[in-house]
Every structure is written in C-alpha cells, then in structure tokens.
Amino acid sequence: MGKQLFRYSEENKERFLDSENITFNDGSVVTPEEIWHYLTVEAPVKYPSAFEINLYQGNRGSRDETLPTSLKTRYLGLTFSARMERAKDNGKSIAFIQGGQAVDPYTAADTIALRPGLVNQWNNGLEYGNDINKENLRRKKSKEKAFHDMSFEACQTGGYEHVQAGNLRIDVIAPYTVLRCSDVSYGVEAHRHGPNKDVKLLNVDFPLRNQADKPWAIEYFAKNLRRLVQTLDEVTGRTTTEGDLLQAIKLHNEGRRLGTELAELWWSADIPPTNSDDRASLVSLGNLETHGDVQASLSVLKEAKKFIAERVKNGVKGHAVIDNPKRLFILGSCVGINGSRSEDAGAIVVGRDDQWSHCSSLVEEEGDPYYNLAKTTLEYPYEQGIEKRAQWTIEQIKKSRADGVIFIHNWGCNTQAAISRPIVDIIKRETGIPTYIHERDLHGLRDEQEQNRVNAFIEML
Structure with missing residues (x-):
C-alpha cells in the first residue's frame, strides 16, 4: 500500500499565482506558475518523503496553502540540491561554515556559504524517490561512518561524511x-586526515566568551576575517575589496532589519498569524543564507512582510492553531520541536534563540567593515557568558509573551548541555516562567517519548 501524500489544492492556485516572482543571485527568476507546477507535479515524485503525511515529521493532511510565502520557502528547500549542483556546474565557489554565524564576508567574496544543516540538505536531495523511513535510514548509515572516522562523542558531523x-x-x-x-x-x-585532499581548510579563530569589549579581540578577529576573505579569493581567483564587504554588509543588514521587523510584527499580534513552522521559516529568511541564495531569500522576505502585516491587521489565525494557545520559546543549538503535534496539544512556538541572535545584530556601516563585522560578531548575545546570554534571552521571552521555555540540547553537544541548567535557572528566577530541559538524539525522527514529554509540559502550562 502506497504512502499517503499531501497535495496542494487547486482552490488556492489563483491566489498564489497573483504573488511575485523569486529573483536569484544570477538574475534569473522563477514565476509562481513554475513554482506551482514544481510543487504539484515534479516534487511529489522526486521527494515523496517531503509530502508524506506522517506524524513523526509533523506533516498534517493540509498545510497553510493560503500563505504564498509558505509555498515559496518550500520550493526553495526542495530545489536546494539541484540549485547547488547547478551553481557548481557554473563555476560557483561553495564554503562550509558554522551554524549561528552571519555570512557577510562569504557573500562579499562571491562564495555560497553553507552551514552543517544545509550541507546535509544538499546531499539528501541528490537521491530521489525515498519515503521518510528510507531517507532516515540513509542518513543514519552515512552518519555512523562519519562518527567512526571522527568521534562517537560528537553531537554532529557537520557533513564530514559527504x-x-x-x-x-x-x-x-x-x-x-x-x-x-x-x-x-x-x-x-x-x-x-580525510581522503579528500582537494578541499581547502581554514580555522577562522573566534575569541572565546567575554571578549566583546576588548580592543585586542576585535582587532584579532578582524585579521582572521581578512584571512578568510583572502582564502576565499584564492579559490575564486577574484580580489575582494573593502567596498565589496561593505556592500555585502548593507545587503545583509537589509535582511536582518526585515527579519527583525517581521518577528516583532508577528509578536505584536493578539492572534498568531501563522503556525510554528511557518513562523520559523519566515524569521530564518532574515539571515539570507538559509536557501543558498541571498537574493532569493531577500525577495521572498520582502513579500512575506506584506502578507504577515495583512494577516495581523485582519486578525487572521495561522493554519491549525487553536484559540489562545500556550506560547513556547525554544532554546539551544540545532534543535526544535514537532510544531504541528505541539499545536495539536494546545501550544505554539513563538521564538527560538538559535539563528535569532545574529539576525537581530546589525553591523555598523561607517568605518572599517572588517572591524565592524568583527565587533558585531563578538557581541552576538548567544555567544556571551551565561548571565549575559540569559538576560538577553529573558528580553526575547518577554517580547514574545512566552508562557513556557524548553531548552533542548543534542546528545554530545557539550557546550549547550553544560549551560542549559544555569540559563533556565536564571530565567525561572527572574520571570517565574516554567522551564523544561530535554536531551535528544540529533539524527533520529521525532520519537514518541520526546513528544510525550513536550505534551506533558504543555498540559502543565
């Protein structure tokens, strides 16, 4: 018996076709008609796992089809692997980076920057026809080999195996x-020590916590950023100027401003204008790197703000969200909860500290761009000591009007595991908001035990 797959309804086609094109870095565009065709004809055949109605990955029988941005971010995600392959065929340089960092210098050096999740997404998209279980088994097999080569104590392998x-x-x-x-x-x-000797390696050395107010640390990291750009130029054969970096900073500042404005607009609504998953995809657009194409993310982001403003004004409630849901704020790196099942239990995710820290950090546009970028990076709230990070988190929790906080850390994530308890203790002490800490396996499907615990926390709220 075949798996049940979600299909977009023809009833919503006309509204979607009235939306705007997506414009890419190379100047090419994709029309709403082309996006609709891909999502309804091509993608279900190529990637049935993405359309499978399966509680473990959070799929519902229907998604928010009335929000064009939801379909466009879906399109960018499903075409990601093909677009990366095409970029390489056209001579584009691609760099592996860390999660949680802005990508301004990579953009300036005409290089696509991919964090670990995007590297894995690229690889996963190379194989067609898998259902959810086959896709998960494939991922686990490749991860096991990487853990053997690296260390079984690592929380993740960052695409090492690929x-x-x-x-x-x-x-x-x-x-x-x-x-x-x-x-x-x-x-x-x-x-x-791996067999691939063609890939260049560079550590962009980031001074440890509590260095943001020290001039030597800013200068030191600025020099490392210059080394980074020089290394990227060695790959591309071009020469990146300070003017190029300044233009990249201005471009990314535009995305960061829009992402911040969109998040605050969402928070201002008495009625949640989207569900948890759509809120997360909207805010992540602000970093402009989520889909491997800065201009594509920016064009979708600009249009998204109009749609959300309209929903907030008219009191439109997000798809499948109950009245007066309990509002959850999620803490931790590379984590999240099953949005749709948590909404079924009576909650909604209103924010995450991961990715939000650098989206809400604007870079000064006057003066030395390397120094300014280094200073802002050292000031990322997420990267501060426990007390400072906790105080910033409390501010975000209050802005989002969260009712509860869940701190999740992956098994083997030593940094987040070590600081989870003191951070939630400070939050609980100063706000009185209930908190919950959960350790999880990064690479499995969202299992029933985890959801039972999340549901119990929601019920307590």
Whole structure:
C-alpha cells in the first residue's frame, strides 16, 4: 500500500499565482506558475518523503496553502540540491561554515556559504524517490561512518561524511571556530586526515566568551576575517575589496532589519498569524543564507512582510492553531520541536534563540567593515557568558509573551548541555516562567517519548 501524500489544492492556485516572482543571485527568476507546477507535479515524485503525511515529521493532511510565502520557502528547500549542483556546474565557489554565524564576508567574496544543516540538505536531495523511513535510514548509515572516522562523542558531523566521500563539491571548509559549539572546530581538524585532499581548510579563530569589549579581540578577529576573505579569493581567483564587504554588509543588514521587523510584527499580534513552522521559516529568511541564495531569500522576505502585516491587521489565525494557545520559546543549538503535534496539544512556538541572535545584530556601516563585522560578531548575545546570554534571552521571552521555555540540547553537544541548567535557572528566577530541559538524539525522527514529554509540559502550562 502506497504512502499517503499531501497535495496542494487547486482552490488556492489563483491566489498564489497573483504573488511575485523569486529573483536569484544570477538574475534569473522563477514565476509562481513554475513554482506551482514544481510543487504539484515534479516534487511529489522526486521527494515523496517531503509530502508524506506522517506524524513523526509533523506533516498534517493540509498545510497553510493560503500563505504564498509558505509555498515559496518550500520550493526553495526542495530545489536546494539541484540549485547547488547547478551553481557548481557554473563555476560557483561553495564554503562550509558554522551554524549561528552571519555570512557577510562569504557573500562579499562571491562564495555560497553553507552551514552543517544545509550541507546535509544538499546531499539528501541528490537521491530521489525515498519515503521518510528510507531517507532516515540513509542518513543514519552515512552518519555512523562519519562518527567512526571522527568521534562517537560528537553531537554532529557537520557533513564530514559527504565532503570526504566526494559526494559534494565543497571548495573550502572555513567556519568561525568555537562559535556556539566545539564539534565543528574539531571537524575542521578531522578533515586534515580525510581522503579528500582537494578541499581547502581554514580555522577562522573566534575569541572565546567575554571578549566583546576588548580592543585586542576585535582587532584579532578582524585579521582572521581578512584571512578568510583572502582564502576565499584564492579559490575564486577574484580580489575582494573593502567596498565589496561593505556592500555585502548593507545587503545583509537589509535582511536582518526585515527579519527583525517581521518577528516583532508577528509578536505584536493578539492572534498568531501563522503556525510554528511557518513562523520559523519566515524569521530564518532574515539571515539570507538559509536557501543558498541571498537574493532569493531577500525577495521572498520582502513579500512575506506584506502578507504577515495583512494577516495581523485582519486578525487572521495561522493554519491549525487553536484559540489562545500556550506560547513556547525554544532554546539551544540545532534543535526544535514537532510544531504541528505541539499545536495539536494546545501550544505554539513563538521564538527560538538559535539563528535569532545574529539576525537581530546589525553591523555598523561607517568605518572599517572588517572591524565592524568583527565587533558585531563578538557581541552576538548567544555567544556571551551565561548571565549575559540569559538576560538577553529573558528580553526575547518577554517580547514574545512566552508562557513556557524548553531548552533542548543534542546528545554530545557539550557546550549547550553544560549551560542549559544555569540559563533556565536564571530565567525561572527572574520571570517565574516554567522551564523544561530535554536531551535528544540529533539524527533520529521525532520519537514518541520526546513528544510525550513536550505534551506533558504543555498540559502543565
């Protein structure tokens, strides 16, 4: 018996076709008609796992089809692997980076920057026809090999297995080290011993916490950013100027401003204007790197703000969200909860600290762009000491009017595991909001035990 697949309804086609094109970095465009055809004809055949109605991945019998942005972010996600392959065929340089960092210098150097999740997404999209279970089994097999080559104690492998196997044409591994986790830094070193000798390696050394107000640390990190751009130029054969970096900063500041405005607009609504998953995809657009194409993300983001403003004004409630849901704020790196099942239990996710920290951090546009970028990066709230990070988190919790906080850390994520307890203790002490800490396996499907615990926390609220 075949798996039940979700299908977009023809009833919503006309409204979607009235929306705007997506414009890409290379100047090409894709029309709403082309997007609709892909989502209704091509994608269900190529990627049935993405359309499978399966509670474990959070799929409902229907999605919010009346929000054009939801369909467009879906399109960008499903075409990601093909677009990366096409970019490489056209001579584009691609770099592996750390999660939680802005990508301004990579954009300036005409390089696509991919964090670990996007590297895995690229690889996953190379194989067609898998259902959810087959896709999960495939991922687990490749991860096991990587853990064997690196360390079973690592929380994740950062796409090590794909790069070293030669599945992905990544030119340079150049993340900011020590930013939010130690495993990616360890992974960079592990690549030195792998069979793929063609990939360039660079540690962009990030000074540890509590250095943001020290001039030497800013200057030191600025020099590392210059080394980064020089390394990227060695790959591309071009020369990146300070003017190029300034233009990239202005471009990304535009995305960060729009992302911040959109999040605050969402928070201002008495009635949640989208569900949890759509809220997350909207805000992530602000970093402009989620879909491997800065201009595509920006064009979708600009249009999204109009749609959300209209919904907030008219009191439109997000798809399948109950009246007066309990509002959850999620903390931790590379984590999230099953949005639709949590909504079925009476809650909605109103925010996450991961990715939001650097989206809400604007870079000064006057003066030395390397110095300004280094200073802002050192000031990321997520990267501060426990007390400062907790105080910033409390501010976000209050803005979002959250009723409860869940701190999730993946097994092996030493940094987040170590700080989870003191951070939630400070939050509970100063706000009185209930908190819950959960450890999970990064690579499995969202299992029933985890959802039972989340549901119990929601019921308590």
